[in-house]
Amino acid sequence: MKKVLGACAVLMMIVSGCASSDSTTSTTTTVATTTTVAVEPLEIDVTVGENSGNDRIEVVALGDEVRITLVNPTQEDEYHLHGYDIVSKKMAPGAPATLSFTANVAGTFELESHVSNEVLVVLEIS
Numbered sequence: 001m002k003k004v005l006g007a008c009a010v011l012m013m014i015v016s017g018c019a020s021s022d023s024t025t026s027t028t029t030t031v032a033t034t035t036t037v038a039v040e041p042l043e044i045d046v047t048v049g050e051n052s053g054n055d056r057i058e059v060v061a062l063g064d065e066v067r068i069t070l071v072n073p074t075q076e077d078e079y080h081l082h083g084y085d086i087v088s089k090k091m092a093p094g095a096p097a098t099l100s101f102t103a104n105v106a107g108t109f110e111l112e113s114h115v116s117n118e119v120l121v122v123l124e125i126s
């Protein structure tokens with residue numbers, strides 16, 4: 001009986017020794033905080049040939065979440081946001097493409113079609 005108690009005392013010392021350097025708990029807390037942030041994205045809808053062009057300028061605040069939905073009703077299209085280097089897949093006529101990103105770089109960025117090579121919308125991020 002006395003031998004068992006002695007083993008318990010040693011075990012207690014080891015456990016309490018570990019508790020002071022608690023690195024795993026702090027890592028878990030950081031992950032939980034970032035996932036609870038819910039931001040409403042700024043929505044920009046572009047229909048190629050209807051409200052697109054290099055004269056369409058959208059002002060975006062630095063740090064905003066942005067969601068751009070693009071559709072070309074008449075032909076296949078592929079979209080490219082310069083600066084952020086986001087490229088959509090080649091979309092069938094009428095099929096919407098969505099580009100989602102955080103506007104974390106300031107500047108003026110053209111979103112162009114890789115089929116017609118036209119600028120569809122210009123983002124001014126500041």
Ligand SMILES: [Cu+2]
Binds near residue numbers: 080081082112114
């Ligand atoms: Cu491009």
